[in-house]
Amino acid sequence: MATWFAQRRLRQQVCELRPQMYRMAFAWCHDAALADDLVQEAMMKALTRLKSLQDENALKSWVFRILTNCYRDWGRRQKDTVDVDSMDLTCEDCPERQTERNRLISEVHRAMAELSTDHRQVVSLVDLEGFAYAEVSEILDVPIGTVMSRLSRARAQLRKVLLEQQAADQGQTAEGPHLQLVRNRHG
Amino acid sequence: MRRFAPHGRVGAVLLALLLALTGVAAQAEPPADPARIVYHINVDDPAHHLNALQYLQSHFEAVGPDGLRARVVLHGGGIHLLDYAHDNVELRGLVDVLKLQGVEFRLCGNTMESRGVRLDELYDAEPGDRVPSGLAELMRLQREGYTYIKP
Amino acid sequence: MADKRVNAQDDRPSEELLNAFVDGEFSPEDRLETLKRISCSEHLSREVCDMHQLKELVNMAYRDVRSPRDGGRPGPSGRRSWFPSVAAGMLALVLGSLAGFELTRDADFLAGAPATDDAAATLADGNGLSEAAVSQPVAAADADNVLLHVNEADATAMAELLDDIEAMYREAEAAGRDLNVQVVVHNSAMDMLRADRAPHPERVAALTLDHPSLRFTACAQTLEQLARAEGGSIEILPQAERVDSGVAEAARRQSEGWIYIKV
Numbered sequence: 001m002a003t004w005f006a007q008r009r010l011r012q013q014v015c016e017l018r019p020q021m022y023r024m025a026f027a028w029c030h031d032a033a034l035a036d037d038l039v040q041e042a043m044m045k046a047l048t049r050l051k052s053l054q055d056e057n058a059l060k061s062w063v064f065r066i067l068t069n070c071y072r073d074w075g076r077r078q079k080d081t082v083d084v085d086s087m088d089l090t091c092e093d094c095p096e097r098q099t100e101r102n103r104l105i106s107e108v109h110r111a112m113a114e115l116s117t118d119h120r121q122v123v124s125l126v127d128l129e130g131f132a133y134a135e136v137s138e139i140l141d142v143p144i145g146t147v148m149s150r151l152s153r154a155r156a157q158l159r160k161v162l163l164e165q166q167a168a169d170q171g172q173t174a175e176g177p178h179l180q181l182v183r184n185r186h187g
Numbered sequence: 188m189r190r191f192a193p194h195g196r197v198g199a200v201l202l203a204l205l206l207a208l209t210g211v212a213a214q215a216e217p218p219a220d221p222a223r224i225v226y227h228i229n230v231d232d233p234a235h236h237l238n239a240l241q242y243l244q245s246h247f248e249a250v251g252p253d254g255l256r257a258r259v260v261l262h263g264g265g266i267h268l269l270d271y272a273h274d275n276v277e278l279r280g281l282v283d284v285l286k287l288q289g290v291e292f293r294l295c296g297n298t299m300e301s302r303g304v305r306l307d308e309l310y311d312a313e314p315g316d317r318v319p320s321g322l323a324e325l326m327r328l329q330r331e332g333y334t335y336i337k338p
Numbered sequence: 339m340a341d342k343r344v345n346a347q348d349d350r351p352s353e354e355l356l357n358a359f360v361d362g363e364f365s366p367e368d369r370l371e372t373l374k375r376i377s378c379s380e381h382l383s384r385e386v387c388d389m390h391q392l393k394e395l396v397n398m399a400y401r402d403v404r405s406p407r408d409g410g411r412p413g414p415s416g417r418r419s420w421f422p423s424v425a426a427g428m429l430a431l432v433l434g435s436l437a438g439f440e441l442t443r444d445a446d447f448l449a450g451a452p453a454t455d456d457a458a459a460t461l462a463d464g465n466g467l468s469e470a471a472v473s474q475p476v477a478a479a480d481a482d483n484v485l486l487h488v489n490e491a492d493a494t495a496m497a498e499l500l501d502d503i504e505a506m507y508r509e510a511e512a513a514g515r516d517l518n519v520q521v522v523v524h525n526s527a528m529d530m531l532r533a534d535r536a537p538h539p540e541r542v543a544a545l546t547l548d549h550p551s552l553r554f555t556a557c558a559q560t561l562e563q564l565a566r567a568e569g570g571s572i573e574i575l576p577q578a579e580r581v582d583s584g585v586a587e588a589a590r591r592q593s594e595g596w597i598y599i600k601v
Binding site for chain 3 (some may be wrong): 032036039040124133156
Binding site (some may be wrong): 262263295320325 | 482484486495497498501502503505506509597598599600601
């Protein structure tokens with residue numbers, strides 16, 4: 001009886017992770033329908049494999065690792081590379097895009113989408129869910145050193161892309177102390 | 188002896204019950220075998236709770252206290268019935284009277300666990316009242332020949 | 339972290355170290371050390387500040403991302419989803435392995451006789467596995483048949499129902515009894531089986547995988563009403579089956595002697 005209640009508690013915890021998993025899956029693929037499918041598949045796997053979970057405290061990393069594997073398996077099934085332009089990035093002409101905030105959000109999504117999968121996954125795991133480097137290393141099954149180098153390159157790339165977008169928006173060429181533009185507008 | 192609060196309508200019922208028990212006007216044959224029924228309450232609505240228990244009580248009044256063997260399974264939202272009984276005199280009175288006539292309340296353990304309801308929060312509840320699963324209990328009782336009623 | 343410790347001859351901590359600092363990966367002593375270096379340099383301070391801001395930006399850009407299931411905006415209609423085919427495939431595998439069972443209530447078959455051609459043929463014709471509409475496996479003398487009639491339910495009640503079903507199967511297993519559970523869903527509880535709105539689709543999938551005798555059936559009349567009201571056909575979860583009328587199905591099972599529970 002005690003084990004069953006414990007299992008039930010774990011199941012509830014897995015279900016409660018759904019919104020976070022969806023957010024992560026979306027950050028990886030920028031496709032709402034695909035994100036939903038990935039989360040469903042990952043959750044089902046997690047629920048059916050719960051008995052094999054060794055360390056309850058590592059539940060969240062364990063679940064996200066399953067999500068990572070689902071995403072990777074999906075990637076392997078794809079014959080063609082995913083075209084950035086076909087993703088669910090907020091449309092250019094929608095009224096929603098008019099608000100400053102939404103425009104910025106869509107720019108960040110686009111910049112993220114342009115990163116390689118490896119880079120994008122590391123940034124989102126750290127920035128969206130606050131996983132420690134050690135946990136990211138577990139989830140992606142790569143050494144910590146790799147996590148650190150991917151992260152720093154990814155962020156450098158993001159910074160560069162976002163500035164280029166900003167400069168394009170502003171009609172200027174980017175130079176000098178860069179993110180000051182962002183700070184002034186939104187800081 | 189369980190506590191009860193004889194007020195108003197409940198008091199009248201109680202009196203009628205006592206009169207019946209003392210056999211003042213009882214000429215009818217004692218029932219051969221009491222009918223068995225199980226009430227399933229899973230809605231979190233005090234008015235519904237009151238209604239359901241009143242329904243059960245009128246059933247008793249129709250067949251007499253020995254004519255019926257009844258269980259009330261509280262599951263899902265219905266688990267709160269015994270919580271409301273603390274503050275609701277009429278509800279509490281009904282619970283008392285029904286129990287005097289042999290009605291047993293069964294509390295769904297899953298529900299209590301998932302809603303964080305403790306046994307000591309429920310009026311006059313004892314550990315023996317708790318069953319692991321309300322639905323499984325309903326299943327078991329029906330298998331034993333109890334008629335299922337969802338008010 | 340020790341192997342990444344700043345080389346004493348470098349003035350400037352590496353990119354990776356700065357990132358690690360911003361992400362709070364340092365031990366308190368290392369943190370203090372790095373903080374001192376950073377605060378001495380305006381350029382470094384600015385860079386760290388930018389990194390923080392970028393981190394905030396990324397976090398903010400996804401904060402409101404939410405699946406329609408969790409209360410977000412509904413996505414574009416007409417989505418093609420590959421998951422159902424995966425799950426349907428798994429379901430087919432499980433059901434296929436049951437093909438050896440006779441599809442009647444003949445208790446003798448419990449002795450474990452191998453699959454007969456008759457049984458295989460019965461399974462193969464009529465509704466195919468692709469529609470996931472297969473009759474119950476063996477119902478022996480020691481089996482319980484339960485019809486759960488779900489009329490209305492909110493997300494909490496739906497989760498509790500799934501818990502209850504699980505508990506019922508557990509008890510049946512402990513008591514050495516077979517259990518067939520059919521869930522009939524209609525009216526306002528239909529969300530539970532809708533492909534676009536089910537709050538716990540993966541629990542439904544996991545449960546049907548674990549318990550092949552469990553069936554989720556959706557009232558076609560309710561689905562048609564919803565389709566008319568919403569102006570488009572309603573997709574149900576791959577594990578769910580359609581029945582013509584929820585009420586008729588409930589009545590039919592009751593007349594067959596099934597235990598009836600209205601949830």
